[in-house]
Amino acid sequence: MTFNSEFIGLIYLDSYDWLSVRTGFPMAYYDKIAEKWHKVTGHAGGSFKKHVLNERILAKLPSLQGLNVLELGAGNGYFLPLVIRRFSGQMAARIVVTDVSEKMLEKAQKYFFIPDAEYLRLDVRSVFPFDNDSFDMILSTMVYNEVSTAGMKRSLDQCHRVLRNSGRFIVTVTHPAFIANVLKRGILKKENSGILTLPTTTGLRLPLFVRSHAEYDKLLSSHGFEFNCEDVFPTKAVLRDKPGLVKAGNVPIAVIYDCQKSAVVQQEHCVRSLSRSEPR
Numbered sequence: 001m002t003f004n005s006e007f008i009g010l011i012y013l014d015s016y017d018w019l020s021v022r023t024g025f026p027m028a029y030y031d032k033i034a035e036k037w038h039k040v041t042g043h044a045g046g047s048f049k050k051h052v053l054n055e056r057i058l059a060k061l062p063s064l065q066g067l068n069v070l071e072l073g074a075g076n077g078y079f080l081p082l083v084i085r086r087f088s089g090q091m092a093a094r095i096v097v098t099d100v101s102e103k104m105l106e107k108a109q110k111y112f113f114i115p116d117a118e119y120l121r122l123d124v125r126s127v128f129p130f131d132n133d134s135f136d137m138i139l140s141t142m143v144y145n146e147v148s149t150a151g152m153k154r155s156l157d158q159c160h161r162v163l164r165n166s167g168r169f170i171v172t173v174t175h176p177a178f179i180a181n182v183l184k185r186g187i188l189k190k191e192n193s194g195i196l197t198l199p200t201t202t203g204l205r206l207p208l209f210v211r212s213h214a215e216y217d218k219l220l221s222s223h224g225f226e227f228n229c230e231d232v233f234p235t236k237a238v239l240r241d242k243p244g245l246v247k248a249g250n251v252p253i254a255v256i257y258d259c260q261k262s263a264v265v266q267q268e269h270c271v272r273s274l275s276r277s278e279p280r
C-alpha cells in the first residue's frame with residue numbers, strides 16, 4: 001500500500017509531520033529554511049508581495065482601531081508592521097502573531113517585533129487556544145496551499161469559531177491556475193515523503209497541496225464563509241525581478257479570498273443562541 005500526502009492528511013499528518021517522523025524531531029519544515037527564507041524574502045515578503053500582493057491585501061483591510069487581529073502562518077512576520085503603518089495613529093486592541101515554525105516566530109520577534117503583540121506557536125490544523133468570537137480580523141497569506149485538505153477543514157472550523165460575526169478573514173493562496181501551469185511544465189517534485197514541492201526562483205522548494213479554484217471555493221463556503229475573490233497577476237517589476245515567471249505566461253500568481261461569515265450561518269447561530277437562552 002502506498003501512502004500519498006492526502007491520505008496521510010486524513011489521519012492528521014502532512015508535510016510537517018512527515019519531516020518530524022523522518023528526522024525524529026518535532027520540527028516544522030520552515031524551521032530548516034527559516035534563515036534562508038528571511039534572507040530572500042526580507043522586509044516585504046519578496047518581489048511579488050513587495051510590488052503587488054501586499055498592497056492588494058492592505059487595500060482590503062477596513063481599519064485597525066480597537067480590533068483584535070490574528071495572523072496565521074505569519075512567517076517572518078513582515079506583514080503586520082505594514083498594516084500598523086497603513087493605519088498609523090490607530091491602535092489594535094489585540095494582535096496575535098502565529099506560525100507552526102518556532103524558528104519563523106523567532107525571526108518575527110527579532111526583525112518585526114510588535115510591542116504588546118502576542119507571539120504563539122500554532123498549527124493551523126489544531127484547536128485554536130482562543131474563545132469563540134475573539135477576533136475581528138484573521139489573516140492567512142500563502143499558508144493553506146501548504147496544508148492538506150483534512151487540515152484545512154479543521155482550520156476553517158476554528159477560524160469560523162473564533163471570528164466575530166462582523167469579522168473579516170483574508171485568505172491568500174497560490175493561484176490554482178499558476179499551479180496548473182507549473183504542473184503542466186513538470187517542475188513540481190515529489191519528495192520521498194510523498195509531498196509535492198514547488199521550486200522558487202530563490203532556490204527554496206516549498207511544500208504544496210494541489211487544489212482547484214472550485215475546491216477552495218467549496219471548502220470556504222461549506223465552512224460557513226461567503227467571499228469575494230481577486231486574482232493577482234505579476235507586474236512588469238515582478239517579472240523583471242523574477243524573469244523565470246515569464247515562462248508561466250499570463251497567469252495569476254495568487255488569489256485573495258476576502259471572507260466573512262455567511263449571513264445564513266449567522267442567522268442560524270442567532271436562532272440557536274436565542275432558543276438556548278429562552279426560559280424552559
Ligand SMILES: C[S@@+](CC[C@H](N)C(=O)[O-])C[C@H]1O[C@@H](n2cnc3c(N)ncnc32)[C@H](O)[C@@H]1O
Nearest residue numbers: 030073074075099100101122123124141142143
Ligand atoms: C509561504 S510561507 C508564508 C509566510 C507569510 N505568511 C508570508 O506571506 O510571507 C508559509 C508559512 O506558513 C507556515 N505554515 C505552514 N503550515 C502551517 C501550519 N500547519 N500551521 C501554521 N503555520 C503553517 C510556515 O511555517 C510558513 O511560515
